[in-house]
Amino acid sequence: MAAAPVWSVDPRTGKQREQVAVEATAQEVDAAVRAAHDAREALTDRTVRAAFLRSAADELEAARDRLVEAADAETALGPVRLTGELARTCYQLRAFAGIVEEGAFLDVVIDHPDDTATPPVPDLRRYKIPLGVVAVYSASNFPFAFSVAGGDTASALAAGCPVVVKAHPDHPALSELVAKVIRRAAARHQVPDGVLGLVHGFEAGIELIRHPLVAAAGFTGSVRGGRALFDEAAARPVPIPFHGELGSLNPVLVTEAAAAERGEAIGAGLAGSMTLGVGQFCVKPGLVLAPASAAGDALLKSLTDAVSDTDPGVLLDHRMRDNFLAGVTERAQLPDVESPVTAGAGGEHTVSAGFLTVPAERLTREGAYDLLLEECFGPVTVVARYTDETQVRQVLSRLPGNLTATVHVSSEEAAGQGRGAELVRDLTPLAGRVLVNGWPTGVAVAPAQHHGGPYPATTSTSTSVGGTAIERWLRPVVYQGAPEALLPPELRDDNPLGLPRRFNGRLER
């Protein structure tokens, strides 16, 4: 059987641009994984890892114009957004270099012997070591930040794990380009090319998750695809951690007082958030609980105006466009669902933004309206109008896990009067990030960031953004009774590397 070609496609026309590669065979996947496995040694030195990550950022910046052009040709996300995303990606690589240098992620804990304990404590010295080769499944909607050089790759390399990326079929040419740039950075530090493998093809992705030398995986994508790979990871003879970000509705609750205070601004803000990037963010607000009051009407009026003013946009590929149009139609046909602004086909290749409304009461029981509690990728949201707090609680109790949950409160509620604190508490079980008076789109790269949440938002308790993303690719090991001469420098009493640690129970920083 001839190898299947991998085409680069222009989403603005649906036309094939060029053949980039062919889909990887099982043998080619095996070769990529083995090359990555052989590159582990080169990542042992944390100094090398940090320098490599900084060089990767430098090389990406040096190639910026070409990269942004290549990304735009395959994603239609536009040079402004893509330039920003590339900057974010470089910032992230450098942030992980800093994390590697600081070394807190090693979680060093040293206990000297204690014969008075029950049972007696011997000399114990624990830190974390890299798991091995990490498989990374790229997302379509962030061709830089959640793809070949994105957060999964950056955090895995920072942890000391080589990576094999399964390229997203929506930007194969860019994926090849970015991989070359990263390998150029690796070469500057004598790290072999194998440290970043790249494979194309659906079957190659399955081979990858099944490979005995793959030790963990990161994934960003759909519930269906992510769950299938999660199941593969769990069914292996030796199961491996699968950190998947699968899907999220990202509920927003607007209190009556907030709507009364600034309904117009909230409506306009919502329009901006749900149409940003043509609604193709995993943190797009997909369900908004707004009061069925005059203040709620004002919010909707403002939302209607702003969404109506939004230009049509091009989705990442035509399959997404088909799914979006079908999803909107199916939702709009439910009784009592209205479309103040109808989302739909813009031109032949574009879509226009819109939103739906529904009485919140319809969402309080299992049934046909459960469709409205599923993510619909693209520029559409559902506004559920509630008449009382019981309805709000009932709807919230029926939601699946989310990446984010948002509440808009009034100034008084924000100051601690009324139910502000209670609402924040109520939203906490639903999501990994809880926002007050903000919008979930825009996931800052910062030490405190957590981009994850109860299933199906993520398949683990981990994050794919922020400093703690490195924790996914490590496992602890403790040395018992090892003489200093046999210990790695990280675990020596005199702390030659100046690492933060817990020493005989006491935190040292």
Added chain:
Amino acid sequence: MAAAPVWSVDPRTGKQREQVAVEATAQEVDAAVRAAHDAREALTDRTVRAAFLRSAADELEAARDRLVEAADAETALGPVRLTGELARTCYQLRAFAGIVEEGAFLDVVIDHPDDTATPPVPDLRRYKIPLGVVAVYSASNFPFAFSVAGGDTASALAAGCPVVVKAHPDHPALSELVAKVIRRAAARHQVPDGVLGLVHGFEAGIELIRHPLVAAAGFTGSVRGGRALFDEAAARPVPIPFHGELGSLNPVLVTEAAAAERGEAIGAGLAGSMTLGVGQFCVKPGLVLAPASAAGDALLKSLTDAVSDTDPGVLLDHRMRDNFLAGVTERAQLPDVESPVTAGAGGEHTVSAGFLTVPAERLTREGAYDLLLEECFGPVTVVARYTDETQVRQVLSRLPGNLTATVHVSSEEAAGQGRGAELVRDLTPLAGRVLVNGWPTGVAVAPAQHHGGPYPATTSTSTSVGGTAIERWLRPVVYQGAPEALLPPELRDDNPLGLPRRFNGRLER
């Protein structure tokens, strides 16, 4: 169908002592989980959790004589060992109280807004919250330390998670007794009984792992049982973390120089470690690589003498005794396998310790000898005699994941001469705990402890012993843009609870 009775059995006679309970129905499992779920609120306050854990230790100590007697009647482990194990269990409960009070496990990270970052960083405040109800599957071989009040329960309660324990059928009466003691401690702090549920029966264990309100599970037991439950956890509509400790061979490598320096002492030490607790420890050394030299012969001579001198012992139940006898026989029948001391039936209810030898060369390739690389629960070990370092490397490369790996080196090797450091490095990929010149039996409760390892040692990268065991039952949540008045005290700038944290990138302790 009548409910199946749950009997307490005396392992010294194989006779039923009393009917303790009946196996829990699906409805009873559901009731236990719901009661646990309802008890979450009572564990919100960390002060209450710490006080509850200390009271649990106090109450267990107050009931010591009765508990040790009950444990001995069902396990035959003897009052000395059981008194020590109970002390360890109480120490562990108090250690987790200290961990709860310190609050480092909350992993507080606070980032103030930074408009200069790409993208800009909003106000972000992250900490960890309890996952919810934890299912705990008790072990047979530690009726206190890995059972109803053991490490899984202690760490889950410390994290703020109520627990439903699936009792081990080898000590159902003790399980009921311990659960009552813990509930008495809970009552002292107005924590409802439901905080610690207890169910009996194989089917009840399956119902438990499938229950929608169970958020995570801890398990200590066999590869077969653990994998079955792991598969159930992964196959749920909403998969949950399953932290299972399944099985371990615990390889020991003795260098030629170590054998030459103190072969006799090593042989005697090995005999003590492999026969401790009648060989019923998950960290029992099950495979020893010893040189096929005169020094190795001296080691074996000493091992032979010491094992021959060991009194027969009673295993935890008669199924284990049958498995042990069958496992030893099957291994001893392999060609070139010798039995310098034959393990086998002692009396009608006891077993005697023994060990096998095999040329290491036989273990370097896949085949019938792979049986020797599987754990055999009970007082037996396999000594593989090697003729060169290549054989050692080949055997090590064929081992599954382990809880521990041990190397015995000479004084010169310990001082850094020769291959000491290299051997420690070679053993690190194999296990979660690497020992030098010690024995793996005896798992100290200490901040640095790590009791886990590559699969099948554990099904996750976590530990079930030591301070970091609490991490298994938590998930992060970050608050974005939340005003101080709506934030929990843990996340306020002024740090009213005095928590260690990362504040604007800097570690504060």
